[in-house]
Amino acid sequence: MDKLIICRCEEVSLEDIENTANKYSCSARELKLRTRAGMGYCGGRTCRPAVDAVLEEVTGEKPGNDIPLKVQPPVRPVSLSVLGGKKR
């Protein structure tokens, strides 16, 4: 169960997240930087609630939306050509 993958983009397991959170007793942002959970292709849009939930269980940190793991625009990962670059 602990080998359960939380962040599929960076392949970070529940075990990795729990161990890191326990060892460093870190904030959501620190956890993200240490494990790379939520820093993959999808931009953390898939695993963010799960990472927040694990962290709340381990350190008691409530998920906020001011700094920790907020989603940055654009809404989806897009290529530069979509934003108006030249086509190859």
Added chain:
Amino acid sequence: MTNNRITDHPVLGKLENQTPVKFTFDGTTYTGFEGDTIASALLANGIRQLRVHEETGAPRAIYCNIGHCFECRVTVDDTDGVRACMTTIRENMKVDSGKLQAVPFKSKPEEWPRTYAEFEKSSKKDGVPHV
């Protein structure tokens, strides 16, 4: 081709009235129907693995199937990062799966040189000049 398909759908109609569309996946030609997404056409053809994780090589397939998670991204006509679950197939579309990537800079912190002398020693070992 008709395997894994609903033969008479209340909204989409009968399967035999659908227009077949041919496309290739990793060089093999498959047939789907007009309006199929890449993911649904491949699933009907029995293919579930769309790519592997770039670093570990673990298999990846449809995860959310609503265009949110980017787990099903494939290369379509040499454009990478296209979501298979959101892209409808076209005739002669060339789809390629995501492959394992090289990780040349993956190393453990204890393997890193701590001094410049150590770094020089390790780089000279290969006989390749430092760039």
